[in-house]
Amino acid sequence: MTLHLADVTEEELLARIVPLLQGPDARVLVGPGDDTAWLTAGDGRYLATTDAMVRGHDWIDEWSTGEDVGHKTVAQNLADIAAMGGVPTGLLLTLAADPRTPVSWCEDLARGIGCAARAAGTSAVGGDLSGADAGTVMVSVTAFGSMEGRRPVLRSGARVGDVVAVAGTLGRSAAGWALLREERGAVAPDLVQAHLRPAPPLAQGPAAARHGAHAMIDLSDGLVRDAGRIARASGVVLALTTDLLHDDVAALAAVVGEEAALDCILTGGEEHSLLATFADEESLPQGWRVIGRVEDAGDTRGGMLVDGTPRSGGGWDHFDASR
Amino acid sequence: MTLHLADVTEEELLARIVPLLQGPDARVLVGPGDDTAWLTAGDGRYLATTDAMVRGHDWIDEWSTGEDVGHKTVAQNLADIAAMGGVPTGLLLTLAADPRTPVSWCEDLARGIGCAARAAGTSAVGGDLSGADAGTVMVSVTAFGSMEGRRPVLRSGARVGDVVAVAGTLGRSAAGWALLREERGAVAPDLVQAHLRPAPPLAQGPAAARHGAHAMIDLSDGLVRDAGRIARASGVVLALTTDLLHDDVAALAAVVGEEAALDCILTGGEEHSLLATFADEESLPQGWRVIGRVEDAGDTRGGMLVDGTPRSGGGWDHFDASR
Structure with a gap:
C-alpha cells in the first residue's frame, strides 16, 4: 500500500x-x-x-x-x-x-x-x-x-570588442527533450540525462569572475534569447558565428540531424551552461570557448546577430498558451 | 475583455x-x-x-x-x-x-x-x-x-522559571475566519480584516531580542501548538493560565461566544503575533503581556499545560485530508 x-x-x-x-x-x-x-x-x-x-x-x-x-x-x-x-x-x-x-x-x-x-x-x-x-x-x-569579496558579473557589462564565450555544453538538453518526445530516448541516453539532470559548469562562474569577465548569464531559455538579454542590458550587439559552433553541431547532428542540431543549440532551453563576454580571447579561463564578438548597437537598444542576420531568440515563455 | x-x-x-x-x-x-x-x-x-x-x-x-x-x-x-x-x-x-x-x-x-x-x-x-x-x-x-549584530532568539532557549509572554492580538484571525464561514463577516469587519490581512507586531521581535528574550516564535499554527514547539525545543513545560487571557476572551466573546473565543485564542492559526519567554516580568518590553510560566518538564520531553491540564495543541496540518 x-x-x-x-x-x-x-x-x-x-x-x-x-x-x-x-x-x-x-x-x-x-x-x-x-x-x-x-x-x-x-x-x-x-x-x-x-x-x-x-x-x-x-x-x-x-x-x-x-x-x-x-x-x-x-x-x-x-x-x-x-x-x-x-x-x-x-x-x-x-x-x-x-x-x-x-x-x-x-x-x-x-x-x-x-x-x-x-x-x-x-x-x-x-x-x-x-x-x-x-x-x-x-x-x-x-x-x-x-561573491567571496569580488563584485558580481552583471548582464550589463558587455563592451564593444569583447569576445563572447561559453562554458559547458550547448543544445544537449533540448536534443534530449526532442528524443523523449519522439520516444527515441534509448538512442542517446546521455542526451536524455542532460535534459533530466542538467549538470551546469558551476565552478566556471567564479573562474570567469576571477578572470575579469565583463558580463555573464546562464543559458536557461536558449542561447540566442539569453545572449539577447546581455545585449539589451549592455546596449550592444552580440554577434554569434555558427562556424564556431561546428563541434557542438557535429556532436548532435548524428542523433537529431544537422538542422535540428543547430536549432537546439541556438534556441534550446534548460542547458544551464554559462555565457560570458571577456575583453579578449587571452582572458578566457580554461574550459571556455569563443562563439562570437560584441559589436556596436548603433542607435538600436541592442540585440542579436547570428552569422550577420538579426535573430530575436525564440525560447520559452511560461504563460504561453499556444504550446 | x-x-x-x-x-x-x-x-x-x-x-x-x-x-x-x-x-x-x-x-x-x-x-x-x-x-x-x-x-x-x-x-x-x-x-x-x-x-x-x-x-x-x-x-x-x-x-x-x-x-x-x-x-x-x-x-x-x-x-x-x-x-x-x-x-x-x-x-x-x-x-x-x-x-x-x-x-x-x-x-x-x-x-x-x-x-x-x-x-x-x-x-x-x-x-x-x-x-x-x-x-x-x-x-x-x-x-x-x-540581526543587526545581535544573536537570534531561538525556540530552544526557554528556561524553568521564565515568564511566557505575548505581543499582539490572540484569536482574532480565527474568529474572523469563523465569521466568514458563517457568512456573518459584516458583524465584525475588523476581525475579518485580521484574518485576511494580519498585521504582526513586527517591531516587537527586535525589541524582545534587545530585552534579552530567551526563546521566541510567531503564532502561525495556534498558541498551544506553537508554544508547544518552544516547550519541546527547550525541554520544558509552558504552563498557560486562561485567567491571564481574560481580556482577549472578553474582546471576542461578544461576537463568537465565550467558549469559541477561548478556542480561537488557544488553537486559532494565522495570528502571527509573537510568543516569547523572558527571565522575569520586569524584562518585558512595552507591548508584551504575561500569559504563563515555564516549568520543569521532569522526565518528559516537554509540552503544554493550560490551567494545569496537558494540551497537545490542535491547529493546522497542511496535508491533513480529513478537513
Whole structure:
C-alpha cells in the first residue's frame, strides 16, 4: 500500500526528508527547525535567487523521477548563482503538493536535492510545506551564494570588442527533450540525462569572475534569447558565428540531424551552461570557448546577430498558451 | 475583455508588476533584472525564511483579493524574521499560476506585497514566474533579515522559571475566519480584516531580542501548538493560565461566544503575533503581556499545560485530508 502525504503528519514527513537534505556546511549558523535559517556572509554581502518547477509544466512523471526533479531544480538555481560569479552557500525549499502525493516521491525529491547540493558544496537550510489541488506538485528553491569579496558579473557589462564565450555544453538538453518526445530516448541516453539532470559548469562562474569577465548569464531559455538579454542590458550587439559552433553541431547532428542540431543549440532551453563576454580571447579561463564578438548597437537598444542576420531568440515563455 | 497571463509576455508582465513591488532600500546592491539579487549583510550574517500560499488551500477568491493575499504572504514571512528578533531586509517572490489568471489579479497581488513590504521598511529584490495547471495559483515568498549584530532568539532557549509572554492580538484571525464561514463577516469587519490581512507586531521581535528574550516564535499554527514547539525545543513545560487571557476572551466573546473565543485564542492559526519567554516580568518590553510560566518538564520531553491540564495543541496540518 502506498503511503501518501495525507497519511503522515508534517513532523513525520520532515523526520523522513530533512536528513536527506543536509550536508556539512560551516556557513549555516541556524539550520532547519526554527523560524528562519541564519547564515554567514563572509564579505558582508550575499546573492539570492529563486526558481520553481511545476509538475506538468516543468516536468512530467513519465520521464522524470523525484530524484531527477530534485537534481534539476538545484541545478537551475545554482547556475544563477554561478552566472553572477558566486559560489553557493545554502538553499531554502518549498513543496506545495496534492495530499495524495506518495511520501516516497517526496523522499526521492529530497534525495536528489541533497545529492546535487552536496556535490556543489552546499545544503538545504530550511523550507516550507503546503497542500495543493489534486494533481498539483510544485517545488520552489531559493539559493544563496557568496561573491567571496569580488563584485558580481552583471548582464550589463558587455563592451564593444569583447569576445563572447561559453562554458559547458550547448543544445544537449533540448536534443534530449526532442528524443523523449519522439520516444527515441534509448538512442542517446546521455542526451536524455542532460535534459533530466542538467549538470551546469558551476565552478566556471567564479573562474570567469576571477578572470575579469565583463558580463555573464546562464543559458536557461536558449542561447540566442539569453545572449539577447546581455545585449539589451549592455546596449550592444552580440554577434554569434555558427562556424564556431561546428563541434557542438557535429556532436548532435548524428542523433537529431544537422538542422535540428543547430536549432537546439541556438534556441534550446534548460542547458544551464554559462555565457560570458571577456575583453579578449587571452582572458578566457580554461574550459571556455569563443562563439562570437560584441559589436556596436548603433542607435538600436541592442540585440542579436547570428552569422550577420538579426535573430530575436525564440525560447520559452511560461504563460504561453499556444504550446 | 479581461487580460489574462497568456495574453502578455513575461517581459510585459514584469514591466507591469515590478514597479509595484519596489521601494527604497539601501541594502539592495543588485535588484530585479539580473541572474540573482545581491544584498548587504551589515554584520556578516543574514536570516532567511520561506512561506507559500496556495489558492483554495490558504485563501479563496470569494474572501480574499489579490491585495489581501499579497499583504498576508508578506506578513507571514516577516513574522518569522521578527520571531528571531530580526529586521526585514528583502523579499524574493515566486508566482506559479494558471495562464488564464487575470493580469489585474497579479497587479493587485504585487500592490499588496509592495505595500506590506514598504510598511515594514523593505522591498522585493527578485523572483520567478511559472505556469501552472488550470485553477492553480501559488505565491511563494522568501524573506531576508538582519540581526543587526545581535544573536537570534531561538525556540530552544526557554528556561524553568521564565515568564511566557505575548505581543499582539490572540484569536482574532480565527474568529474572523469563523465569521466568514458563517457568512456573518459584516458583524465584525475588523476581525475579518485580521484574518485576511494580519498585521504582526513586527517591531516587537527586535525589541524582545534587545530585552534579552530567551526563546521566541510567531503564532502561525495556534498558541498551544506553537508554544508547544518552544516547550519541546527547550525541554520544558509552558504552563498557560486562561485567567491571564481574560481580556482577549472578553474582546471576542461578544461576537463568537465565550467558549469559541477561548478556542480561537488557544488553537486559532494565522495570528502571527509573537510568543516569547523572558527571565522575569520586569524584562518585558512595552507591548508584551504575561500569559504563563515555564516549568520543569521532569522526565518528559516537554509540552503544554493550560490551567494545569496537558494540551497537545490542535491547529493546522497542511496535508491533513480529513478537513
